[in-house]
Structures are given as structure tokens and as C-alpha cells.
Amino acid sequence: MLDDVAIRIRQNIGIVTAVLLFSILYLLYNLAHPKGFSSAVLVQNGDEIFALAMLAMAQTVPVLASGLDLSVGAVMTMVGCFASYLLTGAVDGTPLHLDIFGLQLGLGTFPGGISGILLGIVVCLATGALAGFINGCIVVYGRIQPIIATLATGAVYIGIALFLRPTPGGKIDEDLNWAMTNSLGDFAATVHIFDDGAASWFAPVAWIPVPFVLLVLIALLVWVPFRRSVLGRAVYAVGSAEGAAYMSGLPIDRAKIAAFTLAGFFAGCGGLFLAIQTSSGNADIPQAGAYTLNSIASVVIGGTSLLGGTGSAIGSIFGAMVLRVISFFFRIFDIAPLLQPLFEGLILLAAVSIGALGVLRVKNTLELFR
Amino acid sequence: MSDAALTSPAFLALSGISKRYAGVRALEGVDFACERGKIHAVLGENGAGKSTLIKIIAGVVQPDAGTMRLGGSEVSFATPSAANAAGVVCIFQELSLMPDLSVADNISIASPPRRFGLIDARAQRRRAEELLAEIGCEDVNPLMRVRDLPLSRRQVVEIAKALGKKPQLLILDEATSALTSADVEKVYAMLARLKAEGVAILYISHRMHEVEALADRASVFRNGRHIETFDKGRRSTADIVQLMIGRDIAAQYPPKPSRGSPKPMLAVENLSWDKSLDGITLRVGAGEIVGLGGLDGQGQKSLLLALFGVLRGVSGQVTVEGREVRPGSPAAAKSVGIALVPEDRKTEGLMLPMSIADNLVIASLDAISTGPLVDRARENEAIKRAIARLQIKIGAPGDAVSTLSGGNQQKVVLAKWLMTDPRIILLNDPTRGIDVGTKQELYRLMRELADQGAAILFYSTDYDELIGCCDRVAIMYDGRIVRELEGDDLNETNIIASALNIDAAAPGTPGAAHA
Numbered sequence: 001m002l003d004d005v006a007i008r009i010r011q012n013i014g015i016v017t018a019v020l021l022f023s024i025l026y027l028l029y030n031l032a033h034p035k036g037f038s039s040a041v042l043v044q045n046g047d048e049i050f051a052l053a054m055l056a057m058a059q060t061v062p063v064l065a066s067g068l069d070l071s072v073g074a075v076m077t078m079v080g081c082f083a084s085y086l087l088t089g090a091v092d093g094t095p096l097h098l099d100i101f102g103l104q105l106g107l108g109t110f111p112g113g114i115s116g117i118l119l120g121i122v123v124c125l126a127t128g129a130l131a132g133f134i135n136g137c138i139v140v141y142g143r144i145q146p147i148i149a150t151l152a153t154g155a156v157y158i159g160i161a162l163f164l165r166p167t168p169g170g171k172i173d174e175d176l177n178w179a180m181t182n183s184l185g186d187f188a189a190t191v192h193i194f195d196d197g198a199a200s201w202f203a204p205v206a207w208i209p210v211p212f213v214l215l216v217l218i219a220l221l222v223w224v225p226f227r228r229s230v231l232g233r234a235v236y237a238v239g240s241a242e243g244a245a246y247m248s249g250l251p252i253d254r255a256k257i258a259a260f261t262l263a264g265f266f267a268g269c270g271g272l273f274l275a276i277q278t279s280s281g282n283a284d285i286p287q288a289g290a291y292t293l294n295s296i297a298s299v300v301i302g303g304t305s306l307l308g309g310t311g312s313a314i315g316s317i318f319g320a321m322v323l324r325v326i327s328f329f330f331r332i333f334d335i336a337p338l339l340q341p342l343f344e345g346l347i348l349l350a351a352v353s354i355g356a357l358g359v360l361r362v363k364n365t366l367e368l369f370r
Numbered sequence: 371m372s373d374a375a376l377t378s379p380a381f382l383a384l385s386g387i388s389k390r391y392a393g394v395r396a397l398e399g400v401d402f403a404c405e406r407g408k409i410h411a412v413l414g415e416n417g418a419g420k421s422t423l424i425k426i427i428a429g430v431v432q433p434d435a436g437t438m439r440l441g442g443s444e445v446s447f448a449t450p451s452a453a454n455a456a457g458v459v460c461i462f463q464e465l466s467l468m469p470d471l472s473v474a475d476n477i478s479i480a481s482p483p484r485r486f487g488l489i490d491a492r493a494q495r496r497r498a499e500e501l502l503a504e505i506g507c508e509d510v511n512p513l514m515r516v517r518d519l520p521l522s523r524r525q526v527v528e529i530a531k532a533l534g535k536k537p538q539l540l541i542l543d544e545a546t547s548a549l550t551s552a553d554v555e556k557v558y559a560m561l562a563r564l565k566a567e568g569v570a571i572l573y574i575s576h577r578m579h580e581v582e583a584l585a586d587r588a589s590v591f592r593n594g595r596h597i598e599t600f601d602k603g604r605r606s607t608a609d610i611v612q613l614m615i616g617r618d619i620a621a622q623y624p625p626k627p628s629r630g631s632p633k634p635m636l637a638v639e640n641l642s643w644d645k646s647l648d649g650i651t652l653r654v655g656a657g658e659i660v661g662l663g664g665l666d667g668q669g670q671k672s673l674l675l676a677l678f679g680v681l682r683g684v685s686g687q688v689t690v691e692g693r694e695v696r697p698g699s700p701a702a703a704k705s706v707g708i709a710l711v712p713e714d715r716k717t718e719g720l721m722l723p724m725s726i727a728d729n730l731v732i733a734s735l736d737a738i739s740t741g742p743l744v745d746r747a748r749e750n751e752a753i754k755r756a757i758a759r760l761q762i763k764i765g766a767p768g769d770a771v772s773t774l775s776g777g778n779q780q781k782v783v784l785a786k787w788l789m790t791d792p793r794i795i796l797l798n799d800p801t802r803g804i805d806v807g808t809k810q811e812l813y814r815l816m817r818e819l820a821d822q823g824a825a826i827l828f829y830s831t832d833y834d835e836l837i838g839c840c841d842r843v844a845i846m847y848d849g850r851i852v853r854e855l856e857g858d859d860l861n862e863t864n865i866i867a868s869a870l871n872i873d874a875a876a877p878g879t880p881g882a883a884h885a
Contacts, residue, residue, distance in 0.1 A: 007513045228488040233471075237479060240470035247430070247466040248479045248531075249451025309470030363644050364672075365699070366680050366718065 014303015015315035017354060021301075022318050025325045032332050039183055039207040046209035047181045047277055049324045051076065053215055054270030055291050056298035056316035057223065058132075058263040063299050065259045066239040066308025067139065067146030071154030072267040073292035075131045077283055078157040079124050079271030081164040084281025086110055086120030089173025117176060121272065128268015129261050131157055136260030140253045146260075154292070161283035168282035172275060180276050184208045211273070215317065218269060223313045226262060235259045239308025298323055301351050322351060380439075381406045381570045382427065382458075382539055387436035389422050396422040398594045400436070404539070404587075409561060409571045411581045414591035414614055415805035420574055423591070424541055427572075428460035429453035440539070454480065457538030461528055461545040467516045474498035474512035477531045501530040506556035521548045521713070522666050529557060540564060541572040544803050546580065550666035551831075551869075558584060577832065578607055578806075590614055611806055622810060623838030624817040632657050634692070635825035636794050638677070641686035646672040648849035650686070654794070654825040659816055661840035662829040664869045669849040670829045671713060674796045677827075678710040679703040690794065704733065709787035710796040711780075719783040720771050727753045727767035729782050734789040756785040761811065777808030784815070795819060797828045801835060813839050833865050847871040 009016060030036035055072050062069040088094050093112035098105040111119060131153070138149045179190035185206030188197030197206055226232040234255035237245040245252050270291075275281055295316075296306075302319030304311025326347050330340050362368055380403035389397040397419045404410040414420050425431045427438070429447025438445055440456060447453040450460070467476050474495045475482075483493035498512035507526045516524055525548045532540065542561075546554050561571060561584065575581055581588060589599040590613040597613055605613070611622075632655025641650040646669045654660045662670040676684045679697030688695055690706055697703035700710070712718035720729050730753050731738060738748040753767050760781045764774065771782055780800060787795065797816075801809045816839060820826055830836050836843050842856040845868035853868040855861075 003511065004513055007511065011515060225488055228491070230482060230484075230489065233475065233479070233482065233489060236471055236475075237468045240468035244466040244468050245479075247450050247462065248468075249449065249454055250479065305470075309468070363682050364675065364680060365682060366675065 011310075012303070012312075012315075014310075015312060015318065016303075018302045018315050018318040018322060021351060021354065022322045022325065025322060025329075029325055029328050029332070032329075034332075039209070042207070042212075043181075043183055043209040045324070045328065046211035048328075049321055050211040050215060051270040051274045051277075052291065052294055052298065052324060053317045053320040054218070054266050054273065055295040056302065056320035057218075057313040058266035058270065059292075059295035059299045060302070060304055060311065060313040060316040061235065061259045061262045061266070062146060062150075063296075063304055063306060064239045064308055064311060065235045065256055066242075067256070067259070068296065068306075069132075069135065069150045069260065069263050070147060070292055071131070071135060071150040071157055072263060072270075072295050073288035073290070074154035074157035074161070075128050075264050075267035076271035076274065076291060077285075077288040078131065078161040078164075079128045079268040080275035081161045081170075081281035081283055082127055083120065083124045083272050083275035084165065084170025084172065086123055087117055087172045087176060087276065088170070089113070089117055089176060117173060124272045125265060125268045128271060129265040132261040132264015132267070133257065135264065136257035139260065140256050154288075158283065158285055158288060161281075161288075162285075165281045165283045168280055168284075170275075170281040172279045174279070177276055177279050180210055180214075180273070182210060184210060184213060186210075214273075218266075219314060219317065222262075222265070227312070231255055231258045236309055240310075294320070294323055297348055301348075323348070379442075380404065381441060383439045384423075384427075385437055385439075387423075387426060387433045387438070389426065389431065389433050395594045397426070397433070400591075400594075400596045402589060402596055402599075404570050404572060406538075406568045406570045407565055408586045409565055409573055409584050411573045411575065411585035411588040412591065413574075413581065413588055413610060415807050418591040418614070418805075419594040420591055421543070422594075424460060424462075424543055424572070424574065427453070427539075428458060428462075428541060451480065454535055457536070458541070459532045459535045459537035459539070460541040460543065461532045462543050467524055467528060467531070469517035470515060472512065473502075473510055473514050473516060473519070473527050476516055476527055477501060477512070477534055479531070480535065497534065498530070501534050502526070504533060505530055505560050507553065520667060522550050522553060525549055526553060529560075533560070537564075537569060539570045539572070541574075543574045546575065546577075547803050548666075548831075552665065554580075578610070579834070582607065614806060622813075624814050626817075626841060627821070631655070635690065636677075636827070637687075637689045638673075639687040639689070641673070641676060641684060641688065642849075643672060643676050643681050643684045646849050647676060647684075650849075650851055652827075652844055652851060654827055656793075656823045656825055657820050658842065659820050659826040659828055659840045661836040661843035662827065662846060663833065663836050663843045663855075663865050664846040664852075666831060668846040668869075670846050671798060672849075673846070674710060674798050674827065674829060677703070677794075677796060678708060704790060704792075707791070707793035708796065709733075709790060709792035709794070711783050711787065711798060711800045713798045715776075715779055715783050720779060722772040723770055725768045726757075726762075726764055726771045726774065726782060729771045730756050730767075730786050730789065733786050737789070752789060756789055759788070760785045760815065775805075777804040780804055780812070781808070784812070788819070793824060795824050795826045797826065797830075799830055800828075801830065801832065809835075833862050836865065837861065845869055 030041070033041060035041050055076060058072045059069055085094065085096065090112045093109040093116060095109045096107040098107060110116060135150050135153050138144055138153065139146050142149065175190050179187045183206060185197040187210050188194045188202065194202045231254065234245065234250045234252065235258065237250055238252050238255050242252060298319035299316045300306065300319065301322050302311065302315030302317070304315060326344060327340070335343065359368060383403040385401050387397055387400045400423065402423070412420050412423065422431065426433050429450045429452050432446065440458070445456060447456065468479070477498045478494045482489045483497060484490055495512045502508055502510050505526060510523055510526060516527060519527065525545065529545060546557055549557065565571060573585060585602060587599065587601050590597045590610065592614060634653060635656040636654040638650055638652045642648055650673055662673065664670060672681065675681050677688060679699045679702050695706045697706060697708065716722060731749055735744060738745055738752055757764060757767070762778050762781045762785065764778065771779060774782065784800070801812060816826055816828065828840060837860055842854055843860055843865065844851045845853045845855065845865060847869065852871050855864050855868065
């Protein structure tokens with residue numbers, strides 16, 4: 001029994017390291033923060049972490065199948081722009097029209113009200129998944145390296161986002177914004193459940209920020225079942241040894257498409273939240289690029305091998321949180337913004353080096369290359 | 371001929387099977403059949419068409435012509451999983467395991483037990499434990515990652531995985547080549563059980579004594595054709611070898627020259643490392659071939675790696691021609707004239723996607739360069755010489771090394787090191803999975819190198835080979851050298867007894883331990 005535990009810890013040392021690193025950094029941050037350990041700080045942090053955590057999960061799945069997805073930031077941005085049209089919450093709906101080369105095409109009216117918002121959310125997430133599905137099909141049927149395929153489709157998705165939002169704009173329902181980016185208590189008050197959040201049994205959990213709840217729900221309802229499904233297992237198998245996976249009769253094409261589709265879905269979740277949080281759509285190209293690169297950094301800090309086959313999206317969430325906490329420190333220590341990239345880079349290097357320390361203990365140097 | 375023996379109904383029957391790869395004939399009009407409850411050996415040199423035959427039966431490749439019948443009805447498998455579904459399961463020579471997944475994951479990879487649609491980890495683990503127990507290898511923890519297992523244990527997992535598919539026809543392609551002798555016994559017992567249950571078994575091996583011990587019937591292939599099928603005991607080993615290579619072979623091993631006391635080349639004093647080497651003291655003289663024997667995993671591989679500078683934290687003393695050396699890396703080992711033919715040629719020996727030419731010169735670039743630039747003329751000259759010297763059968767030097775057969779790949783590995791003019795050559799089971807003809811060429815080459823003054827340290831899992839090739843054999847047990855055998859003492863009885871670290875027959879009474 002103890003043997004089993006030891007084996008499991010050894011096999012998940014990357015994730016354990018990321019969790020420990022995050023815990024230490026976040027504790028220090030709260031100790032240094034004038035309002036540390038308060039719901040307000042937690043809510044603010046939750047809002048800042050969510051989108052990157054989703055993109056980190058998105059990046060994890062293709063990486064597990066040994067393929068990078070350079071389009072996750074673009075998918076996020078594109079979905080955000082869709083959301084800025086569909087989640088206005090206007091009572092009598094939103095008229096949609098397409099404006100191509102001076103040609104005006106009416107597309108009818110997108111429903112309004114609460115049902116319209118719910119429908120809008122579904123459409124946005126489906127758009128993200130579809131973008132990922134297209135990536136997967138191009139990789140599998142086009143037989144194109146993932147890194148190149150997604151570099152190209154990423155540019156296309158950014159193009160669509162720019163077409164939708166040449167300048168930042170749009171509007172997201174205010175209640176939706178309030179409900180999703182605050183604590184559970186605020187959520188209950190906004191949607192009028194549990195006596196507007198005043199129910200006595202509800203009080204002990206009312207302080208928890210909604211983004212954290214969403215993160216846990218998505219991890220539990222999407223990632224965990226996927227990991228334990230045959231398709232999820234096949235993704236790990238493909239990343240570990242594709243030839244062996246084929247010879248074992250696994251559906252490797254479907255696994256790869258599923259990996260990219262799930263990546264698109266997670267990136268869509270991130271884009272949706274970012275739009276709700278900022279109440280607008282913005283085809284911000286540098287931001288899309290930065291999110292993509294940070295998602296890769298998160299995956300690595302979270303203990304997933306870029307070679308594929310080992311790691312977990314849960315680790316990547318912690319990787320993203322480590323990355324975000326680092327930038328939180330800049331605020332409280334009042335470091336000049338111009339120095340931020342320099343420090344971020346150094347700390348990222350240090351964080352990744354911790355994971356590489358195990359190399360020093362290896363007695364058979366041949367194992368370093370396996 | 372023994373065709374009368376083939377009258378009982380065949381479970382698998384191939385007729386007129388042909389296959390060409392890019393115009394090169396791999397199989398030509400092959401008729402072949404095997405029965406339930408029989409172990410049927412398939413013999414032939416590399417390139418004889420055995421692999422293609424198996425790949426066709428297992429659904430990896432499709433034949434150009436011919437038909438295949440299984441249990442009386444005609445079948446054709448488009449994929450390995452289609453073959454599995456029909457009860458045809460193959461354990462391939464190239465391991466089909468996923469190194470990052472656990473043993474339990476790997477064993478159940480194709481059809482894991484499920485609960486509520488999701489993989490049931492606990493049931494899966496139980497299943498792995500049951501299957502491993504069926505082979506008698508309960509010591510493998512199903513939670514371990516395959517990556518962390520030694521090669522011999524991986525092969526056990528591979529066998530358990532195949533067993534879990536409930537095969538009707540089980541194909542083993544060199545499936546025991548990396549097993550320890552204790553595990554081989556267990557696998558034999560398992561095969562006997564399957565045979566009794568009526569499973570048809572196809573067995574491919576280059577180890578003649580294995581085939582003799584196991585097979586009820588054997589078929590010999592040569593140059594893509596089925597040469598002959600015969601029942602156990604109808605042909606002598608010499609006959610079989612001759613059928614396989616199609617020419618007469620005088621002696622399997624080159625003669626050992628008698629020497630006085632050789633000039634010392636490599637001296638190892640009290641070498642220890644981690645838990646696997648414990649005070650090794652060994653001498654190899656110039657012109658000597660010294661074997662490393664014993665059960666698998668007694669430290670033989672670690673010893674070779676330690677000498678080659680791969681291991682950290684080695685204590686003790688190593689001298690080459692009287693000068694103390696302390697190689698800290700393979701590059702350092704190379705510079706003092708040490709070469710290693712590694713255990714796994716696919717990952718440690720070769721860069722598979724690179725060309726034959728690139729692989730040949732990769733260790734000796736310094737010797738063919740002028741300053742920082744590689745001298746093309748000298749490079750081509752060196753490549754030509756190496757290919758001619760080892761008689762490597764290739765298309766063009768620019769072809770990827772992965773296009774070569776296993777035996778020729780191993781020749782490339784050896785040739786690569788010979789180009790560095792090594793004084794000390796370390797060989798880690800270099801004949802694993804290699805055909806008889808190439809093996810004999812390698813034996814001859816080893817002796818030739820020794821005659822030219824090299825010191826050779828040769829680890830092999832094949833006792834026959836150690837006895838035939840080596841001037842002296844050091845038997846290792848639990849990280850120590852327990853005995854050195856030479857002359858008349860160098861026989862199978864003594865090797866086995868020493869490998870088990872038991873006091874067996876007195877020297878010179880071979881056969882006493884066979885009782």
C-alpha cells in the first residue's frame with residue numbers, strides 16, 4: 001500500500017511541485033498584502049486567474065498527444081468577440097447582420113433575456129469546440145504538423161475576430177458580468193436563489209469566488225471524465241508512443257481530433273469568461289499571443305512533458321496560478337512596470353529549473369535521454 | 371518430407387500469398403498452415419520473409435495476392451485490431467508498449483474494463499495482477515510506469531497484454547529475446563498451458579535451442595519462399611541451419627587461438643556503483659575476448675555503462691594500458707579508446723531517421739574533419755571502407771538506417787565504433803534478435819578485432835555464444851564476479867551453476883548438474 005503511494009507521488013512529482021510552489025507563493029502574497037486572506041482579494045485573483053487557467057488546460061490536451069496548439073489564444077479572442085454580440089442580454093434580442101464588401105445581410109434577431117444568454121453561452125462554447133475540431137481535422141487528415149497547422153488556423157481565427165470587432169466594443173449583460181466575476185453570495189443575489197444568497201446554510205460558502213467554482217466544476221465534469229475515458233487514455237498513448245498505440249488498435253485519429261476539440265472548448269471557456277469580465281469584445285492580437293505563450297509556460301510549470309504522454313490538466317491549472325501569482329507580487333511591491341517582463345522571465349526560469357533539479361540525482365546519465 | 375503430417379485440419383491456412391515492397395520481393399507464393407494445440411516455429415534468416423508473413427497474418431500489411439483462411443472461412447484483416455477481434459494476437463519484436471503509461475494501462479489498453487462508461491482503474495489493476503500472475507511474474511507492480519521497468523520486465527508486460535486478448539492464434543516474434551532465463555521458463559510453461567487449451571501458436575526465434583525445446587513443428591523460410599515444413603525431431607540442428615542459409619557452414623564459431631599471457635589492456639579494480647556493482651575486479655588483455663555471463667540483471671550492463679562513463683558516482687579504479695582513466699562521459703571514454711555497442715540499437719545505437727552514411731561517421735567526425743569542416747572526400751572513403759569491411763547489405767549509403775534489417779543495423783553500430791579505432795570494445799548483447807548468418811559474421815569479426823590487438827568485453831544472454839566466442843567468461847551474481855571460467859571449465863554446466871551462485875559440478879565433469 002505504502003509502495004503504491006510512493007509510486008504515485010514519484011510519477012506525479014511535477015504536479016506536486018507546482019501545487020507546493022503555488023501554495024508557498026500565494027501564502028507569501030497574502031501575508032504581504034494589506035488586505036490579505038479576504039474574500040475581496042480572493043475574488044480579484046480568481047477573475048485574473050480564470051482565463052489563463054482555461055488556456056493552460058486547453059494547451060495541455062494537445063501537448064499530451066505531443067502536439068503544440070498555437071491557436072488557443074486566437075480561439076479565446078475569437079470566442080470573446082462572438083460573446084460580445086450574443087450576450088448583450090437586451091430584452092427584445094439583438095439584431096445580427098453581416099457587412100461584407102458593403103453588402104448588408106440581415107441574419108435575423110438573436111433572442112434576448114435569460115434564455116438568450118444561456119443560448120449565447122452554448123453557441124460561444126460550441127464555436128470554440130468547432131475551431132478546435134477544425135484544427136484536429138487539419139492535423140489528422142491534412143497530415144500537417146500541429147505547430148504549423150495551428151499557427152495558420154490561429155491567424156484565421158484572429159482574422160475572424162478582427163472582422164467581428166475591428167475596434168474594441170460590444171456590450172455584455174451587466175448582471176451576467178456581476179454574477180460571474182464575484183463571490184457565490186453575489187451570484188445568488190443576482191440570480192435570486194437561496195433567498196438572494198441570504199439563506200443561513202449558504203453563508204459558510206458565500207465568500208467563495210465564482211471563477212474558482214467554475215474552474216473546479218469544469219475540471220471535475222470535463223477533464224476528469226475525459227482522462228478516465230478510452231479516448232482520453234488514447235491521447236496519452238499517442239503522446240507516449242504513437243506507433244505502439246496504433247499497433248494496440250487504439251483510435252489514434254479520433255484521439256487527436258478529440259484532443260484539439262477539447263482544447264478549443266477550454267479556450268472557448270476562457271474567451272467567454274474574458275468577454276464577460278471585460279464586458280466587451282476586443283480582437284487584441286498581442287494579448288492572444290501572450291496568452292498562447294503563457295499557456296505553454298503554465299503547462300511546463302504544471303509538470304506536463306512537452307514530449308507528450310505524461311502530465312495532467314490539473315497540474316497546468318496550478319502552473320497558470322503560479323504564473324499569475326508572480327505578477328500579483330508586482331502590484332504589492334510596487335515594482336516599475338517596465339521591469340515586469342524581466343522579472344517574470346527570471347522567475348519563470350527559476351520555477352522551471354526546480355522541476356529540472358531531479359536531473360542532478362540521476363546516477364545513470366543514459367536515463368536523461370529516455 | 372513430412373507432408374503427411376499436415377493432413378489434420380489447419381486452423382490458419384495461407385495459400386499463394388505474395389507481397390512486394392517498392393518492387394522488392396518479400397514473399398512469393400507462400401503456402402503455409404498451422405493447427406490448434408501446436409507450437410509451430412517459423413525459421414529463417416532476417417530478410418527471409420518471416421516478419422512480412424507475420425505482419426500479413428496480424429493485419430499490419432495486406433498481401434498483394436493470395437488468400438488467408440482462419441477456422442475454415444476466408445479472412446482479410448485491414449488493421450491489427452481487426453485481427454485481434456478475430457482472435458489473432460501478435461507479440462511483436464518491436465515492443466508495442468507505451469512507456470509513459472502504467473503497466474495496468476498498457477495491459478488493458480485496447481479494451482479496458484469500464485464502469486459507467488469510464489475506465490475502472492481498480493478492475494483494470496486486478497486484471498493486470500491476474501494476467502501477470504498467470505505468467506508467474508507477480509513481482510511487477512501494475513502501477514509502475516513501463517518507462518521505469520527494465521527491458522526484460524517490459525517483455526513480460528507485453529506477453530501479459532497479449533494474453534489478455536484471449537488469443538486463438540498467438541504469434542510470438544522474438545518475444546523471449548530479452549527475458550531472463552527464469553522468465554523464459556515461466557513463458558514456456560504458459561505456452562504449454564495455452565497449447566493444451568487448443569490455442570495455435572506461431573513461434574519465431576533465432577535461438578535454436580529454444581525452438582528445439584518448444585516447437586512441435588517448424589517451417590523454414592528463405593528469400594521470401596516457404597522452403598520446408600517438418601515435425602519435431604525430423605531434422606538435425608545442422609540440417610535446419612543449412613536449410614535456413616542455403617549454404618553449408620563448417621563451424622559456427624571461429625577457432626580460438628591459444629595465447630600465452632596477453633599484454634594487459636583493461637584493468638578494473640574494486641569497481642562499485644549504487645546497488646548494482648559491488649567491488650568488481652577484472653582484467654582484459656589485448657587480443658582477448660572476455661565474456662560476461664550470469665542471469666540477467668546481475669550488474670553486467672551496469673559494468674559496461676560504468677566503463678563507458680555513463681554512470682555517476684562510480685568508485686574504484688580503471689586503467690587502460692597501465693594508465694588510470696576516469697571517464698565521466700561517453701565522449702571521454704571514446705577519447706581513451708573505449709567503444710560500446712549498446713543494449714538497444716534503436717534508441718542508443720542509431721539515429722534511425724538519419725542516413726546509413728551519417729550513422730557510420732557520427733562517432734568519428736574528428737578523424738575525417740579539417741578544422742571545423744567535415745572533409746567530404748575522406749568521409750565517403752571511410753564510409754565505403756566500413757561498408758565493405760563489415761559486408762553491410764545496403765541500397766545506397768544515403769538511405770535511412772531504419773530501412774535496414776536488424777542484423778545490418780547492428781553491423782552499422784559496430785562499424786561506427788570501429789571507425790574510431792578503439793582499443794577496448796564493450797559489447798552489450800550484440801546478437802539479440804539477429805539472424806544466424808549475421809551472428810556468425812559478427813563472431814568472426816570479433817575474433818578478427820581481437821587478433822588485431824583489441825580487448826573485447828562481451829555480455830551475452832546466450833550461453834552457447836559465450837562458450838563459443840570467449841577466451842574467458844566472468845560470471846556475475848548480485849553485482850559481483852563470482853567465478854571466471856576458461857579452458858575446459860568453460861561449459862554450460864559450470865556457467866549455469868555459477869550463474870545461480872551454487873557449488874555444482876567439479877571442474878571437468880560436464881553434465882553433472884543436468885540431473
